[in-house]
Amino acid sequence: MPLYENQHIKIYNSLSGEKEGFVPITAGHVGMYVCGPTVYSNVHLGNVRTFMSFDMIFRYFKHLGYKVRYVRNITDAGHLENDDDVGEDKITKKARLEAIEPMEIVQRYTVDFHNVLNTFNFLPPSIEPTATGHIIEQIELIETIINNGFAYVVNGSVYFDVHKYNESNTYGILSKRKLEDLIHNTRTLDGQSDKKNPQDFALWKKAEPAHIMRWPSPWSDGFPGWHLECTVMSTKYLGERFDIHGGGMDLKFPHHECEIAQNQAAKGQDPVKYWMHANMLELNGSRMSKSTGNYINPAELLSGDNDIMSKGYSPMVVRFFMMQASYKSVLDLTDAGLKAAEKGFHRLMDAINLIDKLTTSSSSSFDVSSWQQKCYDAMNDDFNTPILIAHLFDAAKFINQIKGGNATVTSDDLELLKNTLNTFTFDILGLTTANKDSSSSDKLSAAVEILIKLRKEARLNKDFALSDKIRDELAEVGIQLNDSREGTTFTVGS
Secondary structure (H helix, E strand, O other): OHHHHOOEEEEOOOOOEEEEOOOOOOOEEEEOOOOOOEOOOOOOOHHHHHHHHHHHHHHHHHHHEEEEEEEOOOEEOOEEEEEEEEOOOHHHHHHHHHHOOOHHHHHHHHHHHHHHEEEOOOOOEEEEEOHHHHHHHHHHHHHHHHHHHHEEEEEEEEEEEEHHOOOOOOOOOOOOOOOHHHOOEEEEEEOOOOOOOOOOOOEEEOOOOOOOEEEEEOOOEEOOOOOHHHHHHHHHHOOOOOOEEEEHHHHEEEEEEEHHHHHHHHHHHOOOEEEEEEEEEEEEEEEEEOOOOEEEOHHHHHOOOOOOOOOOOOOHHHHHHHHHHOOOOEEEEHHHHHHHHHHHHHHHHHHHHHHHOOOOOOOOOOOOOHHHHHHHHHEEOOHHHHHHHHHHHHHHHHHHHHHHHHHHHHHHHHHHHHHHHHHHHHHOOOOOOOOOOHHHHHHHHHHHHHHHHHHHHHHHHHHHHHHHHHHHHHHHHOOOEEEOOEEEEEEEEO
């Protein structure tokens, strides 16, 4: 029997604003679409956090036994500078500045995107389609929307008629914005004179003579609007109805709102059952932004080559740090937070490494089965990774108590403990074993063993003040001595 038969997930649905019991459209199957990157620059650390959240969700569904089709696209065309309908295509602009072909930009930053995600131990999606690979399907969808009366052609460009759509549907149903308020707060911008209304958005843009990325269409040589590609690719690979559509909170409006409108206009329904949005990553309490200088990219964070952090942090420490917050919460990236995560990560890894060295007993002083279900309960509650991690630390504490002779465990419970810890730590949270510098680790071990030997000599000489001083000062720096009949061992934690 698959695990999902007994583990029932609740998901916060952005559309309803409530947690809802997850019931897949097709039993035993999950279809999930997540908006991918626009590949015109190095991947933003905030994007890494979003994709990491959905990587964790993907992993959990797979663990429960669902057959998952996870689609994450690559936007390699049609994304204008201000995410609206004016300005220059981001990829074309970068290609012009560097005097190379746009597809060289696409290739360079697609490779970078994959390399960064591999560094953080992401699973690849089931399908990774590109916008340029689906131009024909996008043109066909535009034709359907025009024929249904929800779009109009002006000077070779095609625009979605938001006001016409709103007569029979609700534009703003996801973001909870009212069209009347949008109209009131919108000022007319230069370059929008082709539109009937400022709220209308482009389905197809006629390319200017200097615009390199262009395709023939019934209306002009041009390129598709940004919102169109996800509508096309999600339904092509997941069907007319699918389970989950995810992305960053910043995509809720206008991108996801426009996706719903396009689908309703073309097919009379929103194909998505559960809309999920990951929240933002801040840096030292403020919005991360290149323009203000409050910015750090993944490579700088890992290497320590920056003026913001005191040192570099390993990919798994960063991943552990991000998993310590709910995907729906704003997460503040700070040096102090990363240092605390680093200590916690190594404390968890040290405990896991101790498991095979533990001695079993005829009884257990810890209810391992109940603890295991608590781990599932945390994940079933809208993928609550911070609560899960708290339970993992409960297990780490128990392991250290067994090692110190202050707790007992049966062989069956020890096997269950080991398997559950490995499953949730490595398979679901996506962590890998601690990547410590082996030379530094060996030197640390040698130094602590010298202190343990000195402490033992002090105790034999009845110099208990010195013995306690060694133990207490090691504890202050996160090194815990564990005395037992077999001798003294140590663990490194927080």
